[in-house]
Amino acid sequence: MSYTPLNERSVAAFLATVPVIAARLGGSPEAWDVREVGDGNLNLVFLVTGPAGGVAAKQALPYVRLIGESWPLPLSRAYYERLALADEAVHAPDRVPALLHHDDVMALTVMDLLTPHRTLRGALVEGERYPLLATHLAQFLADTLFFTSDLAVPVVEKKARIAAYLGNTAMCRITEDLVFDEPFFDAPMNHHSPALTDIVKAFRTDIPLRLAAQGMKARFLAGPEALLHGDLHTGSVMVTADDTKVIDPEFAFYGPIGFDVGMLLANLWMAYLAQPGQRPADAADPWLLDQAEGVWTGFAGRFAGHWRALAPDAEHGALHALAKLDPGLRTAAIAERLGAIWRDAVGFAGCEIIRRILGLAHVADFESIADEGARADCERRALRIGRALLVNRADFPDVEAVSAVVRLEAVAA
């Protein structure tokens, strides 16, 4: 069978041919409820429920859904997504949806139906709070990033894994263009609040800023430290009061650890910076800043713990070879490595904030602010912080230093 895009009518008949899925749903396909809910930018997503249970079936389209057939995008991204889902499940099984079935020809991935989960970004826009959020996100970051890195994985195996993802070039290219390049020149698909024209103009001739963004791009292009999710914003996280799942790893590749960390932190900081526009009464509520701090400190502590817990006599990654012999060296190496990850994360966070306000793909945090002036005010504050994170990275030695500046900007509102 060749590739055919499914629709709400054809998907049940297709899934009925897969015994494990048919059994999961139960009953006859005619009785299954099907809803297409792909509100993302790229794919079809069908939620299918039957008498016995539910599944989510995600199918790639051969183009960018948000734009249309004029922007082709290879179906192979479905292959990399199911590969990454499986790899992530090895290290963080509780933090990803279980992979039930995949069909590489149909570019189709069938997973557990996450219910009653909702998208974290939408929930944050509405002011929802989740007590386990930071803990769960730190766990996902530390477990997937540490255990796919040169610290944990023997070098021959690590290089084979790098190779397995090297073909996901089309998705990396989206990031290269949209995150590091286009926000800094008048790319055709950029858009921004009209009130920001002055800062847009200033950014385009801001050599230190553009140089810093290109420096982060160089890290992104040539820093295969660990298997990254590659698109870890709050729209890739599904939550309930007691669960957190990370979805949509179709941008997965081996890259710098700080990229996943920094992108996630940036989205939490943006959620905080949007509060004055969304809900003025909550403008100073520190919960979102606390989550960002909790994600970083939780990640750092857990990453260090994984390192210390590596058995000294086992074959681990090349970077553990010496440190395992000498606890003093190991302690110093942990601090040094976390410092390097933090510095990368700060720079990547700066890029992410700027591109979400000036580039193609914006975020609901700001877009949902009805008052145009209030929205632009929030965005301007975020842009100032984004620039500072990129250009003055040394001013932010730790996550608390970022919180202090973000809080100051929000209070100035």
Place this chain on the structure above:
Amino acid sequence: MSYTPLNERSVAAFLATVPVIAARLGGSPEAWDVREVGDGNLNLVFLVTGPAGGVAAKQALPYVRLIGESWPLPLSRAYYERLALADEAVHAPDRVPALLHHDDVMALTVMDLLTPHRTLRGALVEGERYPLLATHLAQFLADTLFFTSDLAVPVVEKKARIAAYLGNTAMCRITEDLVFDEPFFDAPMNHHSPALTDIVKAFRTDIPLRLAAQGMKARFLAGPEALLHGDLHTGSVMVTADDTKVIDPEFAFYGPIGFDVGMLLANLWMAYLAQPGQRPADAADPWLLDQAEGVWTGFAGRFAGHWRALAPDAEHGALHALAKLDPGLRTAAIAERLGAIWRDAVGFAGCEIIRRILGLAHVADFESIADEGARADCERRALRIGRALLVNRADFPDVEAVSAVVRLEAVAA
């Protein structure tokens, strides 16, 4: 035919079956002169001359020749060597021997016979001077490293090239162990001058030093910036008065540009630091320091020139995408990038110096000093500099800063 190690008797009969080689040599195989000259640590090397010309035939053994069958090493290194020779020849055809024939099953690579070339290291030990040396080495570095990097190569092609070399893990592993790890603990095959026991002991508990070496190892493991030679010391360079060729790229892989640069500089600095022991009358002769300066400034200038010369409308590497639109950004990006390469090179040079004195594979520059005390004095000075390069990298903002310290140490002799 399956793999069989050749010998001085069988190699002519084998090469006679390859028409292009038989024609190059001329006459009948019985008349060919064959000499096995593999004085390196790994392979068989046959120099074959006939009435019409000569070739060099290099065959990998399934083990490390220096050690014996107890240290197996895959024949695939011959495959990566001929792959790299071909890639280097695209960008720096005058600086590598022409590849005439390869046989992946026999792990055999047949190249132009370089004559009357000799090994640079041996020539430097004897005090020979070559007026074009720095220019030629800078050309090899800039041309092979720039034109295989993210500056020149579109990203899809670049990732395919990274993948093509990712399997050369066994050779990378030698570097990981011998350069970054073993010199800093009591590895079984380490050896050193008896008079250095105090500094050996100090290094093993020197956390800042070992941390810096591990930091360089992390760069080596996850920094695929360009196609590296991977073993660019003065024993991998063949010279005459007017020619310079770089041989033996069997350690080739995509890694950090500063690795090739720093390893070569370190070997020139070591040659200088060995002068007081080799030829006390030449102890202060600055020629070798001048060569190191010439290699760096020549490399940096040529690398920058290649960048500025990229056609603005062509498809180049991802790192050129924005800079080509804005000469101001490009100028800043060139300075930033060369600064980053320099900082890497300084750290890698520090590792290379230390491992050549305390690790398994020593260099003739020091080994050829007959007086044990004089040798240890030279080595001790080199070790101090190696440590400073690794730990105090910020003290060496440019190549002249290294020259100044190296000169001071040599004068102190």
